[in-house]
Amino acid sequence: MMQLAVRAEPLLDVDHLVVEYGLGNKTVHAVSGVSLQVARGETLGLVGESGCGKSTLGRAVLQLRRAKSGRVLFDGEDLTAMEGEALRKMRRRVQLIFQDPIASLNPRRRIGDIVAEPLIIAGVKDAAERKRRVHEVLSAVGLDPELVANRLPHEFSGGQCQRICIARSLVLNPEFIVCDEPVSALDVSIRAQILNLLEEMKARFGLTLLFIAHDLAVVKAVSDRVAVMYLGRLCEVGPSEQLFAKPVHPYTDLLLQAIPVPDPDVRPVEGVAVGEPPSPIAPPSGCRFRTRCPRADQRCSAEIPELREVAPGQFAACHHPLA
Amino acid sequence: MATLELSIKDDATAAPSRRKRRLGLLFWIASTWLVIILALAILAPVLPLQNPVDMDMLERRAAFSTEHWLGTDGLGRDELARLIFGARASLTVGLIAPMIGLTIGGAFGLLAGYFRGRFETLVVGSMDVLLAFPPLIFALAVTAYLGQSVPNLTLILGVLGIPAFMRVARAATLTLARREFVIAAEALGASHARILVRELLPNVILPLLAFFLLGVAVTIVVEGALSFLGLGVPPPMASWGSMIGEGRDSLDVAPRLAFLPAAGLFLTVLAFNLVGDTLRALTDPRQGAL
Amino acid sequence: MSTLLTIADVVVELPTPRGNLRAVDHVDLSLEAGRTLGIVGESGCGKTMLSRAVLQLLPKKAKLTGRVMFDGQDLARLAPESLRRLRGRDLAVVFQDPMTSLNPVLTIGTQLMETIQEHLELDASAAMARSIELLTAVGIPAPEQRLAQYPHQCSGGMRQRIAIAIALSCEPKLLIADEPTTALDVTIQAQILDLLAREQRRRHMAMIIITHDLGVVAGRADEVAVMYAGRVVERAPTQALFKRMHMPYTEALLAAIPKLDAAPHTPLPAISGRPPDPTRPLRGCSFAPRCRYAAGRCHEAKPALTSAETPGHLYACFHPIQMAAGVDA
Numbered sequence: 001m002m003q004l005a006v007r008a009e010p011l012l013d014v015d016h017l018v019v020e021y022g023l024g025n026k027t028v029h030a031v032s033g034v035s036l037q038v039a040r041g042e043t044l045g046l047v048g049e050s051g052c053g054k055s056t057l058g059r060a061v062l063q064l065r066r067a068k069s070g071r072v073l074f075d076g077e078d079l080t081a082m083e084g085e086a087l088r089k090m091r092r093r094v095q096l097i098f099q100d101p102i103a104s105l106n107p108r109r110r111i112g113d114i115v116a117e118p119l120i121i122a123g124v125k126d127a128a129e130r131k132r133r134v135h136e137v138l139s140a141v142g143l144d145p146e147l148v149a150n151r152l153p154h155e156f157s158g159g160q161c162q163r164i165c166i167a168r169s170l171v172l173n174p175e176f177i178v179c180d181e182p183v184s185a186l187d188v189s190i191r192a193q194i195l196n197l198l199e200e201m202k203a204r205f206g207l208t209l210l211f212i213a214h215d216l217a218v219v220k221a222v223s224d225r226v227a228v229m230y231l232g233r234l235c236e237v238g239p240s241e242q243l244f245a246k247p248v249h250p251y252t253d254l255l256l257q258a259i260p261v262p263d264p265d266v267r268p269v270e271g272v273a274v275g276e277p278p279s280p281i282a283p284p285s286g287c288r289f290r291t292r293c294p295r296a297d298q299r300c301s302a303e304i305p306e307l308r309e310v311a312p313g314q315f316a317a318c319h320h321p322l323a
Numbered sequence: 324m325a326t327l328e329l330s331i332k333d334d335a336t337a338a339p340s341r342r343k344r345r346l347g348l349l350f351w352i353a354s355t356w357l358v359i360i361l362a363l364a365i366l367a368p369v370l371p372l373q374n375p376v377d378m379d380m381l382e383r384r385a386a387f388s389t390e391h392w393l394g395t396d397g398l399g400r401d402e403l404a405r406l407i408f409g410a411r412a413s414l415t416v417g418l419i420a421p422m423i424g425l426t427i428g429g430a431f432g433l434l435a436g437y438f439r440g441r442f443e444t445l446v447v448g449s450m451d452v453l454l455a456f457p458p459l460i461f462a463l464a465v466t467a468y469l470g471q472s473v474p475n476l477t478l479i480l481g482v483l484g485i486p487a488f489m490r491v492a493r494a495a496t497l498t499l500a501r502r503e504f505v506i507a508a509e510a511l512g513a514s515h516a517r518i519l520v521r522e523l524l525p526n527v528i529l530p531l532l533a534f535f536l537l538g539v540a541v542t543i544v545v546e547g548a549l550s551f552l553g554l555g556v557p558p559p560m561a562s563w564g565s566m567i568g569e570g571r572d573s574l575d576v577a578p579r580l581a582f583l584p585a586a587g588l589f590l591t592v593l594a595f596n597l598v599g600d601t602l603r604a605l606t607d608p609r610q611g612a613l
Numbered sequence: 614m615s616t617l618l619t620i621a622d623v624v625v626e627l628p629t630p631r632g633n634l635r636a637v638d639h640v641d642l643s644l645e646a647g648r649t650l651g652i653v654g655e656s657g658c659g660k661t662m663l664s665r666a667v668l669q670l671l672p673k674k675a676k677l678t679g680r681v682m683f684d685g686q687d688l689a690r691l692a693p694e695s696l697r698r699l700r701g702r703d704l705a706v707v708f709q710d711p712m713t714s715l716n717p718v719l720t721i722g723t724q725l726m727e728t729i730q731e732h733l734e735l736d737a738s739a740a741m742a743r744s745i746e747l748l749t750a751v752g753i754p755a756p757e758q759r760l761a762q763y764p765h766q767c768s769g770g771m772r773q774r775i776a777i778a779i780a781l782s783c784e785p786k787l788l789i790a791d792e793p794t795t796a797l798d799v800t801i802q803a804q805i806l807d808l809l810a811r812e813q814r815r816r817h818m819a820m821i822i823i824t825h826d827l828g829v830v831a832g833r834a835d836e837v838a839v840m841y842a843g844r845v846v847e848r849a850p851t852q853a854l855f856k857r858m859h860m861p862y863t864e865a866l867l868a869a870i871p872k873l874d875a876a877p878h879t880p881l882p883a884i885s886g887r888p889p890d891p892t893r894p895l896r897g898c899s900f901a902p903r904c905r906y907a908a909g910r911c912h913e914a915k916p917a918l919t920s921a922e923t924p925g926h927l928y929a930c931f932h933p934i935q936m937a938a939g940v941d942a
Contacts, residue, residue: 050798087512089512090512091511092511094510098503099503100503108526117508168507168511188825189883189884192869192883193883214798214799217872224878255800256873260829262867262870264851264854265852266831
């Protein structure tokens with residue numbers, strides 16, 4: 001299952017993407033020169049703390065936030081150069097699933113209409129055909145179309161709403177789905193159901209996923225490769241097993257140490273996680289992690305570390321990588 | 324993946340069933356009252372009523388009788404006929420003026436809240452100008468220029484209501500436009516028009532309708548005040564407001580002349596609010612959910 | 614060790630348009646001074662309502678029966694005035710969302726000093742000194758400047774630290790932390806949990822941690838109570854519980870957490886279905902419809918809390934798990 005460095009033409013190629021937006025009279029440096037590739041059929045996990053720009057990156061891929069510079073190539077075509085109708089057509093091949101499943105469904109529309117909406121937008125005129133497709137995807141995500149189609153979103157639990165959102169994203173047969181923290185708002189038992197469902201749907205519909213989350217264990221459960229993001233930049237990218245077994249960037253190590261272990265014999269080491277990320281309005285010079293990094297020195301504040309291959313397929317941006 | 328099969332069955336059976344909500348006696352009394360008033364107002368010209376403007380100077384402030392069921396006013400006009408014709412004027416103004424505000428203000432608010440940017444600044448700015456303009460001067464100017472009539476009065480009150488409706492619509496749109504379902508529609512490739520009509524409008528219309536019912540109540544009262552100042556319905560036509568104003572002169576001898584139209588006004592405004600609240604509770608999808 | 618808190622046969626019912634909702638169903642718990650109790654369960658299992666019952670902060674329509682004994686007093690019978698004096702001083706709480714639990718229009722200093730002055734009868738300068746001391750204790754840099762700031766000027770982690778400082782301000786005997794880290798990032802979560810543990814040891818206070826994550830309580834609670842559909846379904850000293858789980862729900866809850874040492878794309882042992890509708894209680898065990906061990910009797914009668922061999926270990930199940938349960942179960 002493990003895919004090392006992407007040799008073939010990637011389905012998604014993000015190239016030096018920069019996204020900035022204004023907040024009052026200040027500029028938020030949300031994404032500062034991120035490059036990553038996702039191969040067809042692969043799941044790339046993207047982890048980081050809140051405010052690190054991972055959601056902004058996900059939205060910039062879909063052109064819901066326009067980039068300041070850099071390119072987003074999808075299947076060889078530059079999405080950042082697209083406008084209007086061409087972009088709308090392209091969006092049908094790329095879908096998005098959100099963190100809050102209840103907020104992502106219009107409270108005043110029936111489930112059947114919500115799931116059929118993408119088909120109407122795409123110009124499927126035949127009502128019977130639309131109904132057939134809606135039934136197909138609703139059954140695929142484990143809901144009974146007959147019982148569900150005429151109800152309103154508030155009649156469903158969070159987990160069921162996330163199933164509906166997944167159904168809506170599948171109805172146009174997309175190739176690529178950006179999952180933006182799809183299980184963060186769900187209970188542990190429901191979370192496992194949805195993760196399993198995503199894996200199943202990926203296999204069944206031949207999907208490629210960009211899976212954004214702040215929980216490393218969740219990301220590892222579904223990803224072939226993982227990218228760790230900190231304050232708008234990538235720290236480390238690599239195959240999941242390898243990255244989790246031998247993290248090279250001190251930030252990846254910090255994230256791994258902070259996860260609570262469900263085992264009372266493993267006493268939590270106190271004082272592993274130091275401080276909080278600085279504001280993306282005024283990010284630190286050089287390596288952005290240096291203010292929290294135990295290994296930081298002069299060089300880290302002067303020089304921006306570039307992503308370098310530290311092991312086959314594993315890249316890290318650090319002047320003082322962990323051995 | 325045995326778990327998935329199980330969950331299909333579970334989800335299907337565990338889905339809650341829809342329940343009917345009780346409307347309550349008050350709702351029915353209020354809607355009956357509104358239906359009666361509306362029917363009387365619409366049918367006024369064909370009802371066997373006396374002419375509401377025929378004066379009988381010998382029968383001024385007459386008490387209740389078989390000839391004049393509710394007596395006569397200070398100029399000897401039949402009070403019942405004036406009440407019913409007054410309802411006609413008051414309701415025409417009271418319903419149509421907020422509709423103007425709802426349509427124009429609602430549309431501008433929706434567009435301003437969705438598109439933001441320079442358009443929003445322009446809309447909000449011009450509404451502020453409209454708000455800052457003294458309403459009485461505006462009413463005087465328009466009546467002086469176009470003449471005093473029910474359509475002109477409706478127009479004035481309607482235009483004055485636009486900024487308030489705009490603000491309600493814009494505030495609702497601003498919070499909704501950031502919700503995920505709107506971004507989801509955009510990610511699906513939906514056009515702006517489609518997002519506005521299908522995703523935003525059904526959600527924005529709820530607070531707007533609630534505000535509309537409030538607007539009806541306020542407009543009926545304001546129309547009365549304007550009529551009292553001589554800017555409202557042109558005499559000798561009757562409206563509830565002008566009747567209260569005229570009745571004020573004889574509060575000590577015949578208080579009913581002010582209190583009868585006031586009671587009509589009070590009950591109708593109350594009924595509108597009661598019906599409005601119930602309808603809002605009925606259509607709010609979050610009601611009943613825990 | 615003296616028993617600080619005793620919850621005896623507590624039932625909380627909420628009237629809803631769909632019928633009576635029994636949020637807490639005959640719960641018995643006790644907590645000794647200086648100890649930590651973890652209450653674990655999914656949303657809607659009644660864990661928050663139970664903590665509200667302890668604080669006597671239930672919704673107005675809710676009906677509470679049973680006894681909540683705190684420090685020798687029955688809280689349900691306490692006069693509102695004495696209750697108010699108790700809350701905030703001996704009985705403090707930290708909520709899940711520090712954004713909504715702090716007042717957005719008051720400075721941090723005002724909110725801290727208000728609590729201190731109300732309960733401790735200190736003058737303004739002493740209260741100020743105490744505020745600075747508290748903010749330092751919860752790890753806030755430059756506390757003097759923070760006092761003049763508003764909650765929105767602080768990050769989520771900072772706000773939670775401030776909420777903890779307010780809760781600790783009067784040296785409470787019991788601190789209830791209701792999902793204190795759910796809204797925070799993992800790195801911040803670790804820091805906040807460390808902070809709570811450190812302050813607890815220092816002040817020798819009792820603590821109730823309410824969470825949906827067994828991982829959060831594993832290294833930090835002395836005893837764990839697992840709740841499901843309003844009832845405590847398993848209760849044990851933490852070590853004993855993780856060594857051997859008797860109740861299939863506890864085991865399933867642990868198994869459903871993605872593990873860092875599992876290979877990618879390993880299907881997770883999910884718990885199928887959803888918790889039962891609390892307005893329509895089941896005749897049998899509430900977990901039976903989702904339980905893979907459920908048999909005839911489970912659907913007919915509710916299992917009572919039974920003692921296991923390990924002292925202090927209680928479980929409510931007709932078909933307890935036989936073998937030792939663990940991560941690999």
